[in-house]
Amino acid sequence: MEIDIDMSQFHDIFFEEAIEGIEVMEKELLNLHPGESDSEIVNTIFRAAHSIKGSASTFGFEDVGKFTHSIETMLDKLRNNELETTQELISAVLTAVDCLSNMLACEKAGETHDMPKIQSIAATLDAFSSKSTTHNASLEPEKNTPSDISDRTQDTPDDNPEKTWKIGFFPDEKLFYTGNDPLRLIRELQTLGKLTVEIVTDKLPDFDNFDVHNCYLGWHIQLQGHVNQEQIEEVFAWVEGDCKLDIINQSEQRTTPDRRHSDRATGRRKTDNEHRSIRVSTDKVDELLNLVGELVITQSILSSVCNSQGLETSERLHECLEQLERNTRDLQEQTMSIRMLPVDNAFQRIPRIVHDLSIAQGKDVTLELSGKSTELDKTVLEKIGDPLVHLVRNAIDHGIESPETRVSAGKPKQGVISIKAVHEGGHIVLRISDDGKGIDPEKILASAISKKIVDKDDNLSDAQIINLIFQPGFSTAAIVSDISGRGVGMDVVKQNITDLGGSVEIWSKKGIGSTFTIKLPLTLAILDGQIVTVGDQTFIIPLHSISETLVFDEAQKNTVAEKSELYQYRDRYIPIIRLYELFNIEYKSKSDTAKTEHDDTDVAITKNNRQSNLLVVFDAGEKLAGILVDDVIGQQQVVIKSLEKNYNNVPGITGATILGDGSVALILDLLNLSKQYNKPTAALSTA
Amino acid sequence: MTPSKTTKTKKKKVTKKKTSAAKKVAKTKTEKPLRANKQTLKLDPVLVINNAKALSEDLEKLINNNEDINIDASAVEMVDTAILQLLLTMTIKIKSSKHQLHWINPSAIFISNTSLLGMSEPLGLV
Numbered sequence: 049m050e051i052d053i054d055m056s057q058f059h060d061i062f063f064e065e066a067i068e069g070i071e072v073m074e075k076e077l078l079n080l081h082p083g084e085s086d087s088e089i090v091n092t093i094f095r096a097a098h099s100i101k102g103s104a105s106t107f108g109f110e111d112v113g114k115f116t117h118s119i120e121t122m123l124d125k126l127r128n129n130e131l132e133t134t135q136e137l138i139s140a141v142l143t144a145v146d147c148l149s150n151m152l153a154c155e156k157a158g159e160t161h162d163m164p165k166i167q168s169i170a171a172t173l174d175a176f177s178s179k180s181t182t183h184n185a186s187l188e189p190e191k192n193t194p195s196d197i198s199d200r201t202q203d204t205p206d207d208n209p210e211k212t213w214k215i216g217f218f219p220d221e222k223l224f225y226t227g228n229d230p231l232r233l234i235r236e237l238q239t240l241g242k243l244t245v246e247i248v249t250d251k252l253p254d255f256d257n258f259d260v261h262n263c264y265l266g267w268h269i270q271l272q273g274h275v276n277q278e279q280i281e282e283v284f285a286w287v288e289g290d291c292k293l294d295i296i297n298q299s300e301q302r303t304t305p306d307r308r309h310s311d312r313a314t315g316r317r318k319t320d321n322e323h324r325s326i327r328v329s330t331d332k333v334d335e336l337l338n339l340v341g342e343l344v345i346t347q348s349i350l351s352s353v354c355n356s357q358g359l360e361t362s363e364r365l366h367e368c369l370e371q372l373e374r375n376t377r378d379l380q381e382q383t384m385s386i387r388m389l390p391v392d393n394a395f396q397r398i399p400r401i402v403h404d405l406s407i408a409q410g411k412d413v414t415l416e417l418s419g420k421s422t423e424l425d426k427t428v429l430e431k432i433g434d435p436l437v438h439l440v441r442n443a444i445d446h447g448i449e450s451p452e453t454r455v456s457a458g459k460p461k462q463g464v465i466s467i468k469a470v471h472e473g474g475h476i477v478l479r480i481s482d483d484g485k486g487i488d489p490e491k492i493l494a495s496a497i498s499k500k501i502v503d504k505d506d507n508l509s510d511a512q513i514i515n516l517i518f519q520p521g522f523s524t525a526a527i528v529s530d531i532s533g534r535g536v537g538m539d540v541v542k543q544n545i546t547d548l549g550g551s552v553e554i555w556s557k558k559g560i561g562s563t564f565t566i567k568l569p570l571t572l573a574i575l576d577g578q579i580v581t582v583g584d585q586t587f588i589i590p591l592h593s594i595s596e597t598l599v600f601d602e603a604q605k606n607t608v609a610e611k612s613e614l615y616q617y618r619d620r621y622i623p624i625i626r627l628y629e630l631f632n633i634e635y636k637s638k639s640d641t642a643k644t645e646h647d648d649t650d651v652a653i654t655k656n657n658r659q660s661n662l663l664v665v666f667d668a669g670e671k672l673a674g675i676l677v678d679d680v681i682g683q684q685q686v687v688i689k690s691l692e693k694n695y696n697n698v699p700g701i702t703g704a705t706i707l708g709d710g711s712v713a714l715i716l717d718l719l720n721l722s723k724q725y726n727k728p729t730a731a732l733s734t735a
Numbered sequence: 736m737t738p739s740k741t742t743k744t745k746k747k748k749v750t751k752k753k754t755s756a757a758k759k760v761a762k763t764k765t766e767k768p769l770r771a772n773k774q775t776l777k778l779d780p781v782l783v784i785n786n787a788k789a790l791s792e793d794l795e796k797l798i799n800n801n802e803d804i805n806i807d808a809s810a811v812e813m814v815d816t817a818i819l820q821l822l823l824t825m826t827i828k829i830k831s832s833k834h835q836l837h838w839i840n841p842s843a844i845f846i847s848n849t850s851l852l853g854m855s856e857p858l859g860l861v
Contacts, residue, residue, distance in 0.1 A: 058784070106815060108785045224784055224817055231816045234851050245853035252820070255798065255828035260787035260821055267853060 058261070061327075062107050062227045063156050069096040070152070071396055073145050078399045082135045090127040093141075097123055099286055100148070103227030111161055112151050118170040119144050122177045131176060139407075140172050142400070210274050216294035218248070218266035219287065225261070228287050234269065236283045241273020270298075289326075330426060333386050337573055340376075340383045341687035347376045348708035384571055387427075391469040391476065392420035394433045398440055402465060405444045412451045412462045413444055419469035424476050425571040428548055432478070432568065435541040435552075439480045439564050440465060442538075447484030447562055457559065459483065475550075475592070476570060481563040487556040489513040496522065514554050518542040546719050548572065549590065551667075575688055577705075579681040579713065580664065583633040586713040588686055588705060589675065593666045593718050597680060600663045612725075615674050617665060622672045623725035628660070630700060630721075671722045688715060700724065775805040775839070784817035794825045804829060809840035814848050819858075826858050 073096045076089050101116035119141065125131045147169045154161050215237070219230055237243055248266035252258075271280065280295050287293075351369050395417050406413040424432075448454075448463035455461055468479045489510045496502045496516045508516075516522060520539040545552045549569045556562035569575075569592065577588035578597075604616040605624065614621040628635060660676040686705035691698060691714070702717035774797055782790065797804050806822070829836045838860055841849075846860065855861045 105813075106783050106785075108783065229815050229817075231819075231848055231852055238851065243851075245851065247853035247857060249823070249857065252824055252827075254831075255795075255824045258791070258821070258824045260791050260817060261784070263816065263820070265816070265820055265823075265852075 058107060058225055058227070059156075061225050062103050062109075063152060064327075065227060066100045066103065066112075066152050067149070069100045070145055070149050072096040074142065074400055075396065077138055077142050077145065078403050080133055080138050082133055082138065085129060085133055087127055090123060094120065094123040094127055095285075099227075102229070102232055106227055106229055109155050111163075111166070112148070112155060115144075115148060115151060115166055115170055118173045118177075119148070122173045125177050131179065135407075137176055140169075140176060142403075144169050144173055210272065210299075211276075212298040213271040213275065213277075213280060214294075214296045214298050215269040215271060215280065216266070216292070216296075217269060217284070218292040219263045220290050220292075221251075221262045221264065223263040223287065223290050226287070226290050228290065230263070230265070230267065233283055233287065234267065237269065237271055237280070240275045240279055240283070241271050243272075244270040328386075330387075333383075337383050337387065340380050341573070341689070344376055344380055344687055345706045347372055349706075349710045352708040352710070380574075384425075384573065385423075387425050387571070387573070388423040389426050389429050390420060391422045391424050391429065391478070392417075394424075394429050394436055395420060395467065397433065397437055398467065401437060401440055402444065405441065406448075409444065410450060411444060411448050413448055414462050414464050416464060416466040417468075418466070422469040422471060422476060424469075424568065425573070427572050428476075428550075428568055428570075431544060431548055432566070435544050435566070436467070436478070436480070438538075438541050440467070443480065443482040443484065443562070447482040447486070449485050453485075472567075476568045478566040478568070479563055480566070481561060483561040486558045486560050486562050487514050487517070487554070488558055492516055514556055517554070518552075549575075549592065573688060575686050575705075575715065576683065577686045577715065578664070578683055579707070580662075580675075580677040581679045581681060582627040582631075582660065582677050583635055585627075585631070585633050586681070586707065586711060587627065587677075588684075588713050588715040589664055589666065590715070590718060591683060595665045595667050595672065597662060597664045600661050600676060615663065617672065617674065620672065622665065622674050624663070625673055625675045625721050625725050626660070627675060627677070666718050666722075673718075673722045673725055675716070675721070686713070686715070774800060774802055775807055777807040777809075778811050778814075778845075780810045780812040782811060782814045782818040784815060787817050787821055790818065791821055794821070798825065798828060798832070801832070801834070803835040803837070805837045805839050807839040808845045809842055811842045811845040814845055816852060819849055819852060819854055823854055823857055830859075 073093050076093045076096075079089050080086065097116055097120045101113050101120055104110075104116060105113035122131070122137075122141065126133065126137070131137065147166060151161055151166065153159075217230065217233070219228075223230070234243070234245060246268040248268060249264075251266070252264045258264075277295055277297070284291070284293055351373065354365060354369060398417070399415055402413055402415045405411075443465050448465070449457065449459075451461045454463060463482065463484055465480070465482045468481075470477050470479075493502070493508070493513045493516075496513070496519070497504045499522065501516060501519050501522060502508065517538045518541075520537070522537060522539065542552050545566055545568070549572065551567045553565045553567075554562065555565070575588070576591040578591050578594055580587050580589060600615075606614045606616065606621065608614055613624040613626075615624050627633060660678050662677050662680060663674040664677055664680070665672060665674045684707075686707075688703045689705055691701055691703050698714075700717050700721050701714045702720075703715045704712050705715060707713050776793060776797060778790075779786065826836055836859060838858075841860060846855070849855050849858055849860055
């Protein structure tokens with residue numbers, strides 16, 4: 049028998065789905081308001097808890113199952129209006145959801161639970177449950193029987209006449225891997241009406257070929273009762289995409305034959321939709337993306353070879369190459385789109401933070417999120433979460449005033465934090481705004497002077513002063529709060545964003561509020577680059593960071609302390625980066641190119657005879673610098689290959705790519721180069 | 736984790752002293768008298784997919800013994816579809832090998848769950 053499957057495969061999916069369930073619970077709990085009863089929201093939270101409980105018990109996570117049962121019991125009372133929605137109750141369930149999340153993390157890591165804490169939280173929930181005002185005996189769950197997950201606000205028999213439904217339920221072979229059990233679903237169906245179940249065993253293999261982890265069974269179910277299609281579909285909502293489901297109203301089949309096909313068609317269409325999504329590991333997607341990258345390179349080389357061999361004159365070959373290029377480009381775009389996720393994923397933690405912090409600080413804050421469906425590469429999305437959270441924490445902690453202060457300042461009592469995500473010119477822009485007190489430039493300047501980040505004689509504009517909060521070492525109480533509990537400064541926020549190839553800007557006005565604008569690349573896998581040459585080497589400079597390319601004017605050059613070279617660029621001095629020296633590139637004059645490679649008359653590199661005469665000015669996180677290059681070849685979208693993974697980490701180089709002629713070009717790490725050559729902006733301005 | 740305990744039932748000693756009335760009672764209680772070498776598998780109270788692999792190994796050993804099988808489901812408090820599906824394929828295997836499968840005192844939960852899944856008849860519980 050084939051029974052060698054590792055049980056951890058089940059666990060991974062269980063954990064993944066349980067975490068999704070927790071996210072649903074948290075999100076919906078934050079939509080609950082004290083004194084209001086929203087059965088739809090409570091039902092959604094209940095269903096998520098119910099599913100986690102069932103799956104946890106199935107996979108032997110008994111503590112998780114028991115704890116979730118306490119949450120479920122309380123929610124059951126809430127949806128039956130036996131409990132009132134209060135802020136205390138919402139906070140208690142949110143605390144329980146956090147605890148559940150920790151329990152899952154412990155189970156995943158194989159660690160023991162903090163049982164005293166768990167028991168204390170469960171006791172709080174039980175205390176709420178025992179406060180219920182009425183008792184509905186019909187809702188008591190049977191032993192080994194989950195509570196009814198159907199909507200309690202279902203139609204009355206008068207509104208919903210008795211119908212006979214024929215349900216074809218055929219789970220996918222891998223259904224058990226999702227933590228779902230057909231038994232639970234059929235049991236829930238039973239609560240809706242009279243059930244007749246017929247098992248289908250056509251696909252059941254014989255014992256010798258049986259895999260215990262697969263589901264081979266199917267069911268024909270007849271359900272009779274005051275039930276509508278939505279209620280049946282709701283029962284099967286948890287296996288959507290993991291089964292073939294046909295729901296046919298037999299009553300209508302008999303009375304209105306014209307609609308029979310329509311009902312069947314509806315069921316069919318739903319079934320088709322259910323199979324339109326699959327779970328695929330990101331490793332597989334990344335590998336696919338990598339292979340497509342290789343394909344793009346090969347296609348580029350092929351075109352180059354054909355051109356160099358004079359084969360482009362063949363019309364047929366030319367057409368085929370063009371077609372290949374189009375197909376490759378489409379394939380690349382489609383593959384890239386697989387990794388794209390809605391930015392909403394990064395927003396999910398924000399409502400809870402706003403909720404908790406505003407309560408903790410006695411502030412009245414509303415959160416406005418827009419552009420949630422804007423898509424961003426998964427890696428970028430994962431890495432932007434922490435900076436986003438930090439900015440929102442700071443906005444509540446230091447931006448939004450207390451209700452009393454706001455009212456006395458003529459502002460509405462309730463402060464607003466808004467986060468907007470938009471597409472702008474091939475980038476994603478996130479704007480985090482608050483209508484709080486804004487950043488006080490005088491306070492920032494005083495702090496910067498005391499920390500010797502700037503000199504008191506420096507003449508800085510308000511914008512320059514505000515930007516000082518991004519300087520390393522500027523972690524003052526004015527910027528970093530104990531609330532964050534991590535001591536992370538704004539310099540780290542900026543560093544994380546710049547590491548992603550993005551940038552961050554601040555606008556702030558005292559008394560009005562602040563806006564942080566984060567600009568991010570859509571993806572990290574490809575890059576729009578400027579191809580430049582230095583000696584016999586080709587480099588790629590990320591296009592989005594280039595401010596300008598200009599002819600190098602020796603007269604504009606200044607030397608500081610006989611070693612650092614600065615270039616007067618408009619109203620400031622910027623460091624000059626010489627790649628010849630940095631990467632030990634051999635210089636050969638044009639006349640030398642006719643000589644043999646072993647000719648020992650090669651001209652040694654000196655500062656006076658190098659031929660670089662173009663300066664590429666770039667901006668790496670508010671720090672300008674210029675790279676001297678010999679020539680600018682052109683612009684090209686390149687596939688980034690990790691140098692670190694294939695070779696070693698090389699300072700100043702972020703990766704490599706293969707060009708159309710098959711040669712390797714190194715991609716410059718502008719931030720790193722800038723750090724090597726730069727000094728604080730303020731110091732440069734006054735150099 | 737071993738979900739079940741496999742034991743062999745003690746061979747019944749049929750003595751000449753046994754009364755004819757006792758024989759009569761025995762015949763009325765079981766239409767087909769149990770074979771002396773029948774094996775019994777006692778199912779654990781909690782049987783979920785986690786236990787399926789271990790249970791299937793126990794069942795495989797029993798089937799390979801080429802004897803009739805008793806399954807004691809009296810202690811079962813929780814059983815899921817994966818386990819019942821395994822028991823179903825085992826039932827079919829035993830039936831095809833011309834041996835007998837007997838259920839001993841299946842618990843209420845066991846009967847209820849098999850009935851809900853439409854398995855009572857295929858499993859030979861009714």
